[in-house]
Amino acid sequence: MESTDIFDTLLVGGWIIDGTGAARRRGDVGIQGDRIAAVGDLQARGATARRVIDAAGKVIAPGFIDTHGHDDLMFMERPGLEWKTSQGVTSVVVGNCGVSAAPRPLPGNTAASFSLLGQTELFESHQAYFQRLESLDPMVNVAALVGHANLRLAAMKDPLARPTAAEQARMQQLLEEALEAGVVGMSTGLAYEPGCRAERDELLGLASVAARHGALHTSHIRNEGDDVIASVDEVLELGAGSGCATIISHHKCLLPRNWGSSATTLGSIDRARASGLDVAMDVYPYTASSTILIADRAESIDDIKITWSTPHPECGGRYLADIAEEWGCGRKEAAERLAPAGAIYFAMDEADVQRVLAHPCCMVGSDGLPNDANPHPRLWGSFTRVLGNYVRRCKLLSLEAAIAKMTALPATVFGLRDRGTIRPGAYADVVVFDPDVVEDRADWDHPTLPSVGIEHVLVNGTAVFPEPPQRRPGRVLKRNPERCAA
Ligand SMILES: [Zn+2]
The missing domain is CATH 2.30.40.10 (Urease, subunit C, domain 1)
Structure with a gap:
């Protein structure tokens, strides 16, 4: 010097x-x-x-690394990405929960979960997606996963069926192409159509391809409610069977009767890690989740807030129970009338959120949904909420430990x-x-406050x-x- x-x-x-x-x-x-x-x-x-x-x-x-983004198409649609930069995020991993910007489904194939991403037409391949990203200069750095739903929809004539041998081979070839283009791994959305149709052999075949390339499998597990323990075990077994590094996405336990189950799931993760499996997870620091509106959840979860609705945009930001009362119908029927729609589900316990966040292999991932008209506040506030609420107010983590979960740990896990x-x-x-x-300002009533x-x-x-x-x-x-x- x-x-x-x-x-x-x-x-x-x-x-x-x-x-x-x-x-x-x-x-x-x-x-x-x-x-x-x-x-x-x-x-x-x-x-x-x-x-x-x-x-x-x-x-x-x-700069913070958002391990769990759905900003795949926002680089084209809203390239300012203020919801990232305003909370200190400098890199994001996109393509989570089984849905990604590429590859494009076969004509006629689609899935409701693609509505999480945006309006831009999906890309033929990751090579084309990355070329587009590079040509338009992204605001923050971006690493991508290829979605398993994309692979199914691009390879299978009937994406709700079991893949034929030829279709399985085609999915593995598409995965191979995405890996060669530079994706960091494959994501599954086993709770959604068509990912929920996948059985062990299909997933093991794909995870084995990822493993050969030193890539990851990240999973929105099959069930985060009554079957959360078995669903965590399912992806851990896929990791053990394939040798593929595994990330459990937005780990949570839904519905009061499952609160506390994170003690068991984290025990399973600890045992898997002790046996040599490469496992990590991510979490967003809130006790409510958000995704597309699922009518089957309408009766089991008391508080459901509608974030957007195609047939009833005027209902965005309102509670399902209020809408049902106004319409003089049950909540399930109201949910069916609102679809396609998005929702926030208030169904998690603070103790589980804290137990997961404090775990040494847990990273921070916003799971933010920038395409929502009235998004879950995690989009604008996940990282600053960890620093303000869980470091300063709750003293759950030291500042150094919290920052490690947002920086060096994810850089190591994703190989950045x-x-x-x-x-x-x-x-x-x-x-x-x-x-x-430092703290978040976005909340349930003002979800886009920086x-x-x-x-x-x-x-x-x-x-x-x-x-x-x-x-x-x-x-x-x-x-x-x-x-x-x-
Ligand atoms: Zn997910």
């Missing part, structure tokens, strides 16, 4: 939390181009920069090389925030927040074949 160093950006006098879980230390961070060039006592030794940011009293941390840590040589994905102020306390966000060395940049700096993060076990 020479005293004459001139950086592009110099962050001065902050508390550096490097993402690894190590204790904070005071210092400066010098950025040159798209990388962190130096970390330490830089200004006192004479370093200068074209842009100096005073970070006194603030935390300098790696040189991301998720503050160290010389790493990419300059950086967030500066006020640890005494967070407070996030002061600066840089992606590959370029500032993206509070002011958007002239040229968007994000990149497509393609599969790293040397991904190592977490």
Whole structure:
């Protein structure tokens, strides 16, 4: 380090939390181009920069990695991605829950869960999707999974049937092509059509292909309610049988009678990890879930809030029980009349959320649904809510531990090389925030309010927040074949 160093950006006098879980230390961070060039006592030794940011009293941390996004088509439709940058997110993994931007279904095939993504036509292949992403300069970095529903719908004439040998081979070939294009793995949505039709042999065949490429299987498991324990075991067994690294998506226990089951599911995960299985999970920090409106849930869950409805857009933001009363019908019938629609389900327990979030292999994933008219607040507030509510208010986690769940841990799990840590040589994905102020503001009644306390966000060395940049700096993060076990 020479005293004459001139950086592009110099962050001065902050508390550096490097993402690894190590204790904070005071210092400066010098950025040159798209990388962190130096970390330490830089200004006192004479370093200068074209842009100096005073970070006194603030935390300098790696930009957050949203492990569970559904922003696949938002890079085209709403490329500002303010719901990401305003909470410090600099990378997102898309293609979750079995649905992704590619490959495109055969003509006539579709699935209700595609409505989570947006209006843009799906892409023929991940090669085409990645080309499009690269040509339009994404705001944040993006890694992608290929959805199992896409594979089924692109390979099978009757996607609700059991695949023939030829169709299974075709799905595996499509998966292989996506992996070669650079996806980091395959996602399954075993609770949705057509993913719920898949049996063990089909999934094992696909997971084995992913395993051969050092890629992941992430799963929205078959059932998060009465069968949550067996459903976790199902994906753990697929991991054991295929050797494929496994991520349990948005882990939760739905319905009061299943509250507390996370003690059992986390025990299963611990045993699997002890036996050598590469397992992780993600969670969003709320006691309500959100997805498409499922009429079968209408009677079993008391509080259901409608987020959007194609035949009844005026019902967005209202509670199903109120709509049913107004219409003079049962809740199930009201739900059937509202479909296709989206909903928020208030059916989780705070103790489970905290137990899952605190688990050492649990990462933070927003599962945010930017295509919803009245979205679940997790879209705008997941990361800042962990920092404000679960670190500062509840003291469930240290700030260092919480940041590790958002940075170095997901970078390791997804094989995102040189991301998720503050160290010389790493990419300059950086967030500066006020640890005494940072928190979410989005709530059930105001779901798109931006967070407070996030002061600066840089992606590959370029500032993206509070002011958007002239040229968007994000990149497509393609599969790293040397991904190592977490
Ligand atoms: Zn899901």
